[in-house]
Amino acid sequence: MANHHAHAVLPDEPEKATLEGKNKVLGFWLFLGGETVLFGSLFATFIALRDQANGGPTSQALFDMNLVAVATLLLLTSSMTSVMATLALHKKDLKKIQLWLTITVILGLGFLALEIYEFVHYVNEGLKMSTSAFSSAFYTLVGFHGAHVAFGICWIILLQLSATKKGLTVVTAPKFYLASLYWHFIDVVWVFIFTVVYLMGMIGGKVG
Amino acid sequence: MKGWQQYWRQFSLFALLALVLTGCGKDELSALKPSGPVAAMQFDLMKLSSAIMIGVFIVVMAIFTYVLIRYRKRPGQQGIPKQVEGNHALEILWTVIPFLLLIIMAIPTVTTGFALHKEYPKEEAVQVKVTAHQFWWEFEYPDLGVATAQDLVLPVGKKVQFVLSASDVKHAFWIPALGGKIDTNPGQENKMWLQADKTGIYYGKCAELCGASHALMDFKVEVMEQADFDTWVAGMKGVQAKEPVTATSPLAAEGQQIFDKSCLGCHAVAGKGGKMGPNLTNFADRERVAGIKAHTPENIADWLKDPQKIKPGNKMPNLNLDDNQVKALVEYMETLSVSEKK
């Protein structure tokens, strides 16, 4: 069993060094395929309902692009730092991994804080879950993404803490790799949210 | 095994016999007895597709039967059958032939499909707005300025353009003998045209699960000569122009009082009253009570005494009327007619 070598020299690409690791990586890619359908369905629903404001606030009246731009910047930067963590993983440098992941988590928390602020602000402006079909679709799509970010933050913190005890092994390496993959996926989804929800939301009313 | 095969034959004979006995269903109801161009086009497609499919089935069954008889393992049979990998010629054959059969089906599918989706303006077709409710049907003729419920009245030999929607949940509008069918979606409008080529009564159904009394959400289509239809429209309009029918007997007068007090809030008569329940302007002319029961005073009385018993989940409350009130109400309602026959 490859486990025997845990304390010996770590192989290259440690995340795929064992069959378990390979299985996890493949399984996670497939899981992300399912997640794509999940978000695809949410996007389709949102696009169908985005102009149904039901007399409540519309996206044009509501969206604050400055705030969204900052949030986008934070999340995209965190995507880059998570790549740095994966690169460090391939160099088998646990300290660097921890450093880059810490930055990733901080940026993610910043994003989440902005999103929560944004939601609270919208609710105060009169856009509640039950206001209109648009509001339901907006909170659901963006909220689903936000929940993914929150879960990702908790997951990465958990991995970081347990790695301080366990070190970098063929068991922990795939976990770091997957967390980074997951974080990328969340960023890609955000790019679509930024485009479909916010950018199209600013001009939507004039077209539709 | 042998015994079972005999039973099987008896069973299938029984089943076949039963179907022959039942025939193709009632003229008024069956999609197998088309009474208009839409149903006829659909029936033609059914016949074409089932003929092709039965042809395929016969081929499959012929090979199937032959194989099962010819290649069953015989006692004492030795040796190992030849392990055949496949046969490209055969495999191409049974890919191409089904494909060709599908093309034969596809052509009328496309042409009929587009023919059925045509929309006819009011110059060419009677326009009818259908609104489905739990568990009854509202029919409005916007160009003629009349409205009715439960009994759809149509002229023979003329296209009818329907615009359909629902007020509460999704229903589906289906008149099997004239052609079918389209959903009535809450919050959206659908369109469909039909035409009846023979006068008479046809049965309509709700085909989408819509609640407890989905099974009982029937309606009737009364198809009449154009002249009779015009008379009917005139009658409906005439009633609407004047005051609601004046009671013809003391009992009916008493009934009218109850009606005006307890029923008019939900049911319209001659342009007056609410729209929560079916319009009752020509109630006495209707083919059925509540869409399902024979039109008799007893059935009307039963309905009035306990509407939930007959159509569970419908919106009409029990008015808690005593027998005399019910009797008076029935007497009055039986005068709500626009037909000269009654």
Place this chain on the structure above:
Amino acid sequence: MSAHASHAPNRSGLWDYLTTVDHKKIAILYLIAGGIFFLAGGLEALLIRLQLMYPEIEFVGAKTFNELITMHGTTMIFLAVMPIIFALMNAIVPLQIGARDVAFPFVNALGFWLFFFGGVLLNTSWFLGGAPDAGWTSYTTLALNQYSGRGVDFYVLGLQIAGLGTLIGGINFLVTIINMRAPGMTFMRMPMFTWASFITSGLILFAFPAITVGLVLLMFDRLFGGNFFNPDAGGNVVIWEHLFWIFGHPEVYILILPAFGIISEVVSTFSRKRLFGYSSMVFATALIGFLGFMVWAHHMFTTGLGAIANTLFGLATMLIAVPTGIKIFNWLLTMWGGQIRFPTANLFAVGFIPTFTIGGMTGVMLAVPPADYQYHDSYFVVAHFHYVIVGGLVFGLFSGLYYWWPKMFGKMLNETIGKWNFWTFFIGFHLTFFPQHFLGLMGMPRRVFTYLKDQNLDMGNFISTIGAFGMTIGTILFVINVFVAAKSSKRAPADPWDGRSLEWAIPSPPPEYNFVQTPLVRGLDALWVEKMAGNKGMTPAEPIGDIHMPSPSFLPFLMSLGLFVAGYGFIYHNYVVVVIGILATLACMFTRSVKDDPGYHIHEDELEEKGVKA
């Protein structure tokens, strides 16, 4: 990492099954749970048919009837046939590819318990104020609060939990089949059942998220004041239909493809011939899977999507007839020239062919949109999909169960009872559903709790109900057969049917580790190849050595229990309970992530002595 438990933890009885991560035991769990739900769904079906035996009768009444049809459909699809498919996949796929276990044994157990608790949650609705009554399709707005009771909340939550289990089960099988094949087991040497399981798992992966989103949106509408499907606030009822059928149509192929796989195995074995046109079978299966995602709107021809959409979806649907036809002819040609034996397994497989052909034929007829306007939502459709799902899938499952029972349990099912089982079920099936085609065309809509006396629908309905008794007797005979087999002291041999694939190379039931030595696969029909070469068994691909096994775990059970509890919290708007349930699940996930599973080793001296006791 360094510490290995060298012996299997000593567990037995119920505790063993509550904590097992062994794919063979999980298979048995799936079979038992799926079997019980199948009986429940069957009972519901019988009550439906009794209510419809005569016109205008009061037996269960309108409201209960709607609950029965909803629960019958939902139970049969999600809680009965899918788990039984998963039972066979779990029991057989790892054996057919020469693997010691699935890729994610822990996730495998979690998938089962999620399905189980989701199913139990859904069914408790019967005792907690009424089952869901908006149809298994739960079309909105009927499924919104205004028009239906709390039952639909059970539907929404139960299916989300069960669906999650199915989704991770699908991922597990994809990875298992891609990564865990024995040396020499190339993709084009995999048995058809494994191929079918592979493609079915792929369909699960891409179809289930769509229904999950649909259910979440419906839950938001029902519980949190969302407006997705509420037209009064700008919502759109058709979105639900799209989401449901984007899942729902692939679901049909998720169900039927494994049956195709089973029939391919059984027909080939009992004809003593290799599968005719293996490559075209693989190609056809993949093509059906692919096209399955392109045709969902044929369930919505009457929704009002317009002529162009209807025509395109109709034509795409017709295309599926081509690969399906290829399969039927390949089965026939597999039997051609063979030495066909007719044990019960093959009776069901042979009975499947004409029955499924009829289901396929009516399927093509339904693909013609203008004609479908007449068939849609009538009993014609009810007849069609029961020909496909019962005449296709359930026949296939019975065939697979009779075929693989000895492998799963080490006991043979009784052939005499089996034959009675087949004939009663087969005849009962055709009596029940054949007349329904005509009932539909004669104007009987589906999901009606009664019909009027004067509409010529009496005879067909009566015959249909009589047929339902036949199917009931057939099902009871199967249950009896299970008990007879369990009581019997005769052990099943390793290879009772003169099998062709790897599962028949190892004892019945297989030991915990399946293969003492991973086999070397040298061709399609791996075992048959060795038999023809005059070898006694498979050639090993590795020396005998210690075998590493994953540890059993109670966490999958607890994680699922947490979501089960949270489900009730949602249904009864008690958010303290929701938080407790979800925290319990998260705590289990935390434990799983932090605490590594060292597993244990079975020492080479112990090999062959241990075996799975069923």
